[in-house]
Amino acid sequence: MSRITTEQAIHQALAEEMQRDARVFLMGEGVATKRPDLLRDFGAARVRNTPLAEAIIAGTAVGAAASGLRPVIDLLFAPFLTYAMDALVNSAGKLRYLSGGQFEFPLVAMSMTGSGWCVGAQHNHNLEAMFVHAPGLKVVMPSTPADFKGLLKSAIRDADPVLFFTDLGLLHQEGEVPDDGDHCVPLGEAVVRRAGRDVTLVSYAKTVEVCLQAAMQLGAQGISAEVVDLRTLKPFDEATVLNSLRKTGRLVIVTEASGLCGMAAELAALAATRAFAALRAPVVRLTGPDAPAASSWVLEQAALPSADAVVQAVEGLLHQAVAEPAVLAAS
Amino acid sequence: MSAAATVPATVRRLETMLLARAYEEALVELQHGGAPGTCTSVGQEACAVGVVGALEPRDRLLTNHRSAAHLIARGADPGRLMAEVLGRVDGYCGGRSGSLHISARELGVVLTSTIVGGELSMAPGVALAQKMGQGEAGGIVAVFFGDGAACEGIFHEALNLAVQWQLPLLFVCENNDWQAFVHRRETMPDNAIAAWAAGHGLAVRTVDGNDVEAVHAAASEAVAGIRADGRPRFLELVTYRLRGHFEPDDQAYVDPAELARWQARDPLQQQADRLLAQAALDSAGLARLHEAARARIAAAVAFAQASAWPDPRALTRHVYAEQGDRP
Ligand SMILES: Cc1ncc(C[n+]2csc(CCOP(=O)(O)OP(=O)(O)O)c2C)c(N)n1
Numbered sequence: 001m002s003r004i005t006t007e008q009a010i011h012q013a014l015a016e017e018m019q020r021d022a023r024v025f026l027m028g029e030g031v032a033t034k035r036p037d038l039l040r041d042f043g044a045a046r047v048r049n050t051p052l053a054e055a056i057i058a059g060t061a062v063g064a065a066a067s068g069l070r071p072v073i074d075l076l077f078a079p080f081l082t083y084a085m086d087a088l089v090n091s092a093g094k095l096r097y098l099s100g101g102q103f104e105f106p107l108v109a110m111s112m113t114g115s116g117w118c119v120g121a122q123h124n125h126n127l128e129a130m131f132v133h134a135p136g137l138k139v140v141m142p143s144t145p146a147d148f149k150g151l152l153k154s155a156i157r158d159a160d161p162v163l164f165f166t167d168l169g170l171l172h173q174e175g176e177v178p179d180d181g182d183h184c185v186p187l188g189e190a191v192v193r194r195a196g197r198d199v200t201l202v203s204y205a206k207t208v209e210v211c212l213q214a215a216m217q218l219g220a221q222g223i224s225a226e227v228v229d230l231r232t233l234k235p236f237d238e239a240t241v242l243n244s245l246r247k248t249g250r251l252v253i254v255t256e257a258s259g260l261c262g263m264a265a266e267l268a269a270l271a272a273t274r275a276f277a278a279l280r281a282p283v284v285r286l287t288g289p290d291a292p293a294a295s296s297w298v299l300e301q302a303a304l305p306s307a308d309a310v311v312q313a314v315e316g317l318l319h320q321a322v323a324e325p326a327v328l329a330a331s
Numbered sequence: 332m333s334a335a336a337t338v339p340a341t342v343r344r345l346e347t348m349l350l351a352r353a354y355e356e357a358l359v360e361l362q363h364g365g366a367p368g369t370c371t372s373v374g375q376e377a378c379a380v381g382v383v384g385a386l387e388p389r390d391r392l393l394t395n396h397r398s399a400a401h402l403i404a405r406g407a408d409p410g411r412l413m414a415e416v417l418g419r420v421d422g423y424c425g426g427r428s429g430s431l432h433i434s435a436r437e438l439g440v441v442l443t444s445t446i447v448g449g450e451l452s453m454a455p456g457v458a459l460a461q462k463m464g465q466g467e468a469g470g471i472v473a474v475f476f477g478d479g480a481a482c483e484g485i486f487h488e489a490l491n492l493a494v495q496w497q498l499p500l501l502f503v504c505e506n507n508d509w510q511a512f513v514h515r516r517e518t519m520p521d522n523a524i525a526a527w528a529a530g531h532g533l534a535v536r537t538v539d540g541n542d543v544e545a546v547h548a549a550a551s552e553a554v555a556g557i558r559a560d561g562r563p564r565f566l567e568l569v570t571y572r573l574r575g576h577f578e579p580d581d582q583a584y585v586d587p588a589e590l591a592r593w594q595a596r597d598p599l600q601q602q603a604d605r606l607l608a609q610a611a612l613d614s615a616g617l618a619r620l621h622e623a624a625r626a627r628i629a630a631a632v633a634f635a636q637a638s639a640w641p642d643p644r645a646l647t648r649h650v651y652a653e654q655g656d657r658p
Contacts, residue, residue, distance in 0.1 A: 025463070045463060051495065055452060056488035063456020066442055067391070068465030071456070086485075090446050091453060095432070100425035101649040102436040135650050159652035 001176045009145040009177050010110075010166065011035065013152035014072065016181045018042050021070060024156055027057060028074030058084035058109065062091045065107040065161070072156060077123045078113035078165065081131075092161035093136030105136075105161045108152070113141075114206055114256055115300045116169030121292035124168070124300075126257035131163045132234045132266075138187055139233040141165040143208040145175035147231055150185030158187060167205040167256075190237035192244065196226035199250040199314050202241055202267055204230040207254045207305060214310035223314060233263055241267060242275050249280035250317050254305045259287035281320040284313045339611055342620075344384060344543050345602045348376040349624040351400040352599055354409050355574075357628045358399075358416060358430075362578045366417055369430035372400040374541075374573030377598035378505045379404045381546025382473060382566070385554050388439065389467035393454050393474040396431045396445040397505075401475055405438045409627060410634030419638035426641045427649070448483035450474050451502075455489055458498035462561065471557045473501040479510030481524045490531040493563040500563040501553055502528065505540060507572040512584060528565040540568030541598040544605070573597070 004012070015038060018024045027048035032039045039047040050057050054075055061071040075084055092105045113126050131139050138160050142148045148166070155162035177183075193208060194215050201211040208229045215225035226244050230236055245251050251271050253264040264285040271283050286305040294300055338346075355371040362368055372379065379400030386392065386405075394401045402412055407423070415422025416430040423435040431445035441457055444450040454474035461470050480486060481504055493500045504524055508515045520526075529535045534556065538549045546568055553564040571593035575582045582590070606612040612620075 023465070048496075051488070051491055053488040053491070055485050056455065056492050059449070059452025059485065059489070060456035060459060060492065063393075063442065063453035063458075064460045064463075065456070066453070067457045067460030069456075069460045069463060086446055086449060087452050091442070091444065091449055095434070095442060096652070097649045098424060098428045098432045099434045099436070099442075099649075100423070100427050101653075102424065102434060103441065104652060138651075 002179055003174055004145055004177050005172050005174050006145045006148045006166065006170050007172065009149035010152055012177070013149045013156070014038060015041070017153055017156040018046060020181065023068065023070045024072065025069060026072045026074065027061070029057075029076060031074050054080050054083035055087060058087035059091065061107045061109070062087050062095075062105060065092070065105040066095070066103045070106045070156060072108045072110065075109055075111045077119075078111045078127045079122050079125045081109070081111055081127055084109065088131070088137065088161065088163070089134045093134045096136060096160075104159050106159050108155045108162045108164050110164045110166065112168045112171070113165045114167040114169055115293060115304055116206070118295045118297050118300055120295035124293040126255070126288065128163070128165050128233055129257055129262040132263065133261075136161065137234065138162040139165070140187065140231070141167065141205045141233055142231055143167075143170065143205050143229050145173065146177045146183070147185050149177050150183050151187065151231060154184045154187050157184065162187070165205070169206045185231065187232045188235040188237055189232065190228050190230045190240040192226060192240065193229050194225070194227040196224040196248065198224045198248055199252060199317060200226045200228060200241070200244040200248045201252050201254060201310060202228045202230065203254040204233065204263070205256070207256055210305060210307050211254050211310060213307035214314070217307060217311050218314055223318065225314060230263070238270060238274070241270060245271055245275045246278045249278050250314070251279070252284045252286065252310060252313050252317065254286045254310055256288050256304055258290045259285050260290050262287065281317045284317060286310060286313055340384075341544065341602070341606060342611055344380050344547065345599065345606060345612075346620055346624070347380045347384070347404050348400075348543065348599050348602065349620055350409065350627060351376045351379065351403045353624040353628040354403060354412070354631065355399055357632050358413070359574075359578050361417070361632070367429060368577045368579065369399075369416060370396045370577045371574045372397045374593065374597065375505055375507055375570045376400045377543035377546050377602070378503070378540045378568045378570055381543045382475070382501075382503050382550040382568075384547055385550035386473060387470075389470035390554075391439045391441050391457055391461065391466060391470060391472045393441055393450045393457060393472070394443050395447070395450050395476055395480070397477070398433055398443050398475075399430070402433060402435065402438070402440060405440055407435060407438055407440075409631035413631045413635035414638040417635050417638070418640070419635060420641050421634070421638040448476070448480045448485040451476055451480060451483070451489040452485045454500055455492045455496070455498055458493065458500040458563075459496065461499055469558055471499040471501060471554060473503055475503045475505060477510065478504060478506040478508070478515050478519070478524060481527065482510070482518055487527070487531070490528060490533070490563075490565070494531050494533050497562050499557050499561050501550070501557055502563065502565040503550075504565070504567045505570055506567055507570050509572045509576065511576045525567050528567070533563050533565055535565040535567065537567040537569060540570030541596050541601060543598060543602050570598075571596075
């Protein structure tokens, strides 16, 4: 174990996987410049600076993946993914299927997302749900340095295209990370970060910490909250969510992304369709607004679900009987 | 002694063009009977046969929605192609791609895209994999696209990257004057494609795309050049879409004089006339070629129609990797 940052964990994962598999290579706008030791260790053929052209970076990754390489592309900030969307959604996500399984697309597209840097809406946008909606893609959004390393390694080894989102606010957090070159966190497995009895808080990425803080505050009042970190949004771990929900009977979903048609909606639907009988109160979603991200610190923070808001939501739920579910549903 | 060995390459090229034409004419017939509409390449067969004939089995190719002649020139079985178009299990992609996105790994036909320009976005990656040792030694990659695709921004991104990274990639623009229902003259200056490509600093040639021998010669030279120095080349093939954008399409929007001018330049007729004039073929021989193509296609239609529908239970297979998926 070493105590390192998310940024270092990502770097370790890249270096170890490039070492392990000669087919893995990295490209993007400035990757060779910003990762000189990878350039030194693996050479310019495998650490490639690209033109400023996200569509061709992604398209080239798709073609290379179909032809035997295992590209990792760094697309910088999530809003730039819209330029790369055709290759990712229409090609990487669809052509395995359309070819009847003749071709596979083992590629990873990394990008940074989320609030915390006051960079405004064209650099900060939680787009993960768009890719969850696209068939053929997998979507990963870790919350701890150990998971960043372990999930990125799994993503690189995976046979399918994976969107790997790094919440900007987590880049410099530190955590214990296994040094082991085979530290892989499997895709599609959620983790219970804190066990509890009274309510389930489900989240991913930066808002996991918000839920943990809320759980601590709730604990001080004698309310026991369980915190589930999804880690992988697609495929997502229904079993862990359902097990927790069947235990607690209450569900609060917390995401920074806007609520409309997002992961929170999906989790609410899961609860309603698969664990209705276990629900002791309506499901609550705490999400960002359906608005572009403002850059002013105050406005940016106002868009995020806070620990206090989670605490309030849980307190409301505990006073809510199943007999009158309609009241809170709109909140 | 095999008969094939004695047939001159010029005659084989005519034979392949006839096969592609017969295939698409049969499809048009089937479409009158309710089969899914397709984008035919009638009138553009010389481009396909000229270029694909210049490639070797170790080379890879990418194509677009108007792919039938490319696939047939590559040696695709017309029965399996037709089965794919009709959505049957014996198609190259198990009936999942239809006519618009057919790929055939065994033929080196990778990643057919019906997103206009999608093939251009992926081609540098296929060529990069080749350059980084994933293909067969010395292989190159060819990508076919239309003049409409040349208006997409990705055209420039692909050319720029291919030149900067020195990728073994042959860009083949089949400039057929039409972009679905918009004439090329409404979207670009007359010599735009070659000029745009040349601006990226690679060797560009414009060739009569209805003359299969001219196309073949130019493609052979370009392919040899790419094999020698590993750098991309660009061919603009000037041709014309003799049928509509897709079937059925009455082409009411097409200037009849323009259409007639190009009908008089039908690439199959031109090659037949040339071979007759050279006495490489006599009229009885030509009739036999026509007949043989029609017979092969009739058998293909029968095969395709006899092929089973896919099992609906397999609807969500191949979305993600499964055990044992990989050939
Ligand atoms: C991105 C995209 N936009 C529009 C279309 C609809 N469309 C299909 S084919 C076509 C025309 C393409 O023209 P061109 O590239 O010249 O190829 P051609 O059909 O002439 O062979 C269009 C507009 C599409 N398939 N993809």
